[in-house]
Amino acid sequence: xxxxxxxxxxxxxxxxxxxxxxxxxxxxxxxxxxxxxxxxxxxxxxxxxxxxxxxxxxxxxxxxxxxxxxxxxxxxxxxxxxxxxxxxxxxxxxxxxxxxxxxxxxxxxxxxxxxxxxxxxxxxxxxxxxxxxxxxxxxxxxxxxxxxxxxxxxxxxxxxxxxxxxxxxxxxxxxxxxxxxxxxxxxxxxxxxxxxxxxxxxxxxxxxxxxxxxxxxxxxxxxxxxxxxxxxxxxxxxxxxxxxxxxxxxxxxxxxxxxxxxxxxxxxxxxxxxxxxxxxx
Amino acid sequence: xxxxxxxxxxxxxxxxxxxxxxxxxxxxxxxxxxxxxxxxxxxxxxxxxxxxxxxxxxxxxxxxxxxxxxxxxxxxxxxxxxxxxxxxxxxxxxxxxxxxxxxxxxxxxxxxxxxxxxxxxxxxxxxxxxxxxxxxxxxxxxxxxxxxxxxxxxxxxxxxxxxxxxxxxxxxxxxxxxxxxxxxxxxxxxxxxxxxxxxxxxxxxxxxxxxxxxxxxxxxxxxxxxxxxxxxxxxxxxxxxxxxxxxxxxxxxxxxxxxxxxxxxxxxxxxxxxxxxxxxxxxxxxxxxxxxxxxxxxxxxxxxxxxxxxxxxxxxxxxxxxxxxxxxxxxxxxxxxxxxxxxxxxxxxxxxxxxxxxxxxxxxxxxxxxxxxxxxxxxxxxxxxxxxxxxxxxxxxxxxxxxxxxxxxxxxxxxxxxxxxxxxxxxxxxxxxxxxxxxxxxxxxxxxxxxxxxxxxxxxxxxxxxxxxxxxxxxxxxxxxxxxxxxxxxxxxxxxxxxxxxxxxxxxxxxxxxxxxxxxxxxxxxxxxxxxxxxxxxxxxxxxxxxxxxxxxxxxxxxxxxxxxxxxxxxxxxxxxxxxxxxxxxxxxxxxxxxxxxxxxxxxxxx
Numbered sequence: 079x080x081x082x083x084x085x086x087x088x089x090x091x092x093x094x095x096x097x098x099x100x101x102x103x104x105x106x107x108x109x110x111x112x113x114x115x116x117x118x119x120x121x122x123x124x125x126x127x128x129x130x131x132x133x134x135x136x137x138x139x140x141x142x143x144x145x146x147x148x149x150x151x152x153x154x155x156x157x158x159x160x161x162x163x164x165x166x167x168x169x170x171x172x173x174x175x176x177x178x179x180x181x182x183x184x185x186x187x188x189x190x191x192x193x194x195x196x197x198x199x200x201x202x203x204x205x206x207x208x209x210x211x212x213x214x215x216x217x218x219x220x221x222x223x224x225x226x227x228x229x230x231x232x233x234x235x236x237x238x239x240x241x242x243x244x245x246x247x248x249x250x251x252x253x254x255x256x257x258x259x260x261x262x263x264x265x266x267x268x269x270x271x272x273x274x275x276x277x278x279x280x281x282x283x284x285x286x287x288x289x290x291x292x293x294x295x296x297x298x299x300x301x302x303x304x305x306x307x308x309x310x311x312x313x314x315x316x317x318x319x320x321x322x323x324x325x326x327x328x329x330x331x332x333x334x335x336x337x338x339x340x341x342x343x344x345x346x347x348x349x350x351x352x353x354x355x356x357x358x359x
Numbered sequence: 360x361x362x363x364x365x366x367x368x369x370x371x372x373x374x375x376x377x378x379x380x381x382x383x384x385x386x387x388x389x390x391x392x393x394x395x396x397x398x399x400x401x402x403x404x405x406x407x408x409x410x411x412x413x414x415x416x417x418x419x420x421x422x423x424x425x426x427x428x429x430x431x432x433x434x435x436x437x438x439x440x441x442x443x444x445x446x447x448x449x450x451x452x453x454x455x456x457x458x459x460x461x462x463x464x465x466x467x468x469x470x471x472x473x474x475x476x477x478x479x480x481x482x483x484x485x486x487x488x489x490x491x492x493x494x495x496x497x498x499x500x501x502x503x504x505x506x507x508x509x510x511x512x513x514x515x516x517x518x519x520x521x522x523x524x525x526x527x528x529x530x531x532x533x534x535x536x537x538x539x540x541x542x543x544x545x546x547x548x549x550x551x552x553x554x555x556x557x558x559x560x561x562x563x564x565x566x567x568x569x570x571x572x573x574x575x576x577x578x579x580x581x582x583x584x585x586x587x588x589x590x591x592x593x594x595x596x597x598x599x600x601x602x603x604x605x606x607x608x609x610x611x612x613x614x615x616x617x618x619x620x621x622x623x624x625x626x627x628x629x630x631x632x633x634x635x636x637x638x639x640x641x642x643x644x645x646x647x648x649x650x651x652x653x654x655x656x657x658x659x660x661x662x663x664x665x666x667x668x669x670x671x672x673x674x675x676x677x678x679x680x681x682x683x684x685x686x687x688x689x690x691x692x693x694x695x696x697x698x699x700x701x702x703x704x705x706x707x708x709x710x711x712x713x714x715x716x717x718x719x720x721x722x723x724x725x726x727x728x729x730x731x732x733x734x735x736x737x738x739x740x741x742x743x744x745x746x747x748x749x750x751x752x753x754x755x756x757x758x759x760x761x762x763x764x765x766x767x768x769x770x771x772x773x774x775x776x777x778x779x780x781x782x783x784x785x786x787x788x789x790x791x792x793x794x795x796x797x798x799x800x801x802x803x804x805x806x807x808x809x810x811x812x813x814x815x816x817x818x819x820x821x822x823x824x825x826x827x828x829x830x831x832x833x834x835x836x837x838x839x840x841x842x843x844x845x846x847x848x849x850x851x852x853x854x855x856x857x858x859x860x861x862x863x864x865x866x867x868x869x870x871x872x873x874x875x876x877x878x879x880x881x882x883x884x885x886x887x888x889x890x891x892x893x894x895x896x897x898x899x900x901x902x903x904x905x906x907x908x909x910x911x912x913x914x915x916x917x918x919x920x921x922x923x924x925x926x927x928x929x930x931x932x933x934x935x936x937x938x939x940x941x942x943x944x945x946x947x948x949x950x951x952x953x954x955x956x957x958x959x960x961x962x963x964x965x966x
Contacts, residue, residue: 186603192721192723194803234887236917237395277501277503278526280553284644284681306913324789328870
């Protein structure tokens, strides 16, 4: 795509924009009204972390908390059945306050939403003490593994991203609420989110290694785990290198062990500040 | 670690727990291989420490201190301190340290030994006292220390050398975030400095083969690499009733300077004949500019139709130069000699420009949705490392499409699948595929009575023609999970089974000019069983994983098991025992095999 035909793009953007409708506004039912029938729920919520956070924002925010999540309750007050109240709040209810989680907006970053994953699949509403922060039903690695079992299994491989016996938290590298925040911009740099920890490989280098600069770390490494040392995508290092390098001088005798590990001499595989052949870091 | 308690009112609610103990370890086989994989050792272990202050009544002051992993038994240590004296100010201090160890006897990387640690400090001060804005200052300090032992190639032989690591990074970031504006805006300005002063030392004078008469008699460097990285980030998001827009932009301008001299000296014939010393006396610098941005937009068109548009842009330009000289200093045993000088005056460039665009339309029903769309992109890469380098200048166009569907039934069962197809019209690297086909299917089911089941399939095919590298890649992964949990969560178990078949064939050119084939073949089966239950006063937890790779590249098998039993004691105490069993066996060699058992006693006190 050449990005020269900008006018059609602008039209494509503007036409849906003019279809925005004004939001409804209604008088809220207060928390005290809800407490008449649900005193335990209201009390524990108000004392819990979610309720305290709302109170810290404003007393009014806490006062309308029940309706914020469970929807308009006037009909429910008149006729208390489960059919006229949202027992399971939709993501829109959460986003009405947590608009800063813009990456999890159902329209722009839909992968989780359209596959049926909603806020309350990972988070708890805060009616009682949450098992993990922030208001999580479990530690992130446990929650993610509920669906992403294959990725979770990769942390059991011999060479894996582990903190001792535990895997890294998924949220150390992944932005679950989308890619509009810092995560995507780190990706846009050199090496993506990896260099947040592996700062010594941040670059730039006087003599860079092109795949690292163009595609990042994943051209050579498997981030979750691998059966190969150093989380490499190949067992034999020379195979990995020769797949790109087609003009290797003939004195490289691959029957000898040190030639099968190109890194024996070309140590600076991530880039060198001193040697164009990557002989020195 | 030292803890300074904050000055908070007494008679408030302090809670916490501390758990610590000792772990014993017994490894048969290659203990270095075990440590390379898990990093664990015998010793004391702080399993968990948590001290928290929460006011009993309304109040926003908080204090929390968490720490775990200290004591020597675990390779990772963490400490988190949070202090909020009032609703406006929050202070966070995080510390983590990782010990990295690598020492294998097999594989190509055998001979490289690494034993280093990386410590990271992050301090965060946040002011939340304004109604419309939130202000944060984040300070980071990262330091890597330790040693890397590796071969040094010199005079056609390999000599043992050690690199003493001395690397650090300091960064300060000021962050401003809106809270109440219709448009949520985040502005960040950061300034980082990276420094590296690694030092070389010989680990012996004799070459590895032990017979070569030449000896390594000088290995030294005083080089210092320094780079300054100012980065500006601006992110904005708007969420209306039927429209969402989120965008981000980053600009970074990096200055790199490297100065210093390196010496590699050899005694010919043990020094009896004379000495030769290679001296690099160079000054290097680079300037890299990075501009990156993205824009994501979504529109609810009504009647269940949703339109999404997104685009990403990255433009990186780097110019580098290196001046100075490389010397070969020859001297006779008496010290008389001369220098052969090779002046260096090099320059290079490395530019990457990426642009991608994506359009997607989705139609949602009550419990189903279907979607489809297309994506397109361009990539321009040009680089030249040295003046004599002919350089590369490559452009690539790519495009593709995807279709998907999802269906759910009362949140008890959901099925979703997606097919994606993409093509590259040209290649940057010869391993880039020309075509990629990817299919993902996932089934989630809540069967009732505490039972749930999932199944997943992911298959991928990619290739490129023999005129490029003859790439032929296939990857098939299948798996299912069955689990059960009692209503109160006291008892439960789960069983996972996954199989991954992956084969990649790539045509290569051997150093002798002949054609060859790089084949990587993985046939991996992962079986996992985990469960927890309560037997009287004892809580039991177990987790077992069986791995078996029967692929042709480097087959192996391993077991990984953990059993933990916890008994509630008096006055908030808990006594727990754990036992771990880990094995690793390669099919083609036994040098790195191990069987490891690890067991420990942890005593916990909650207060």
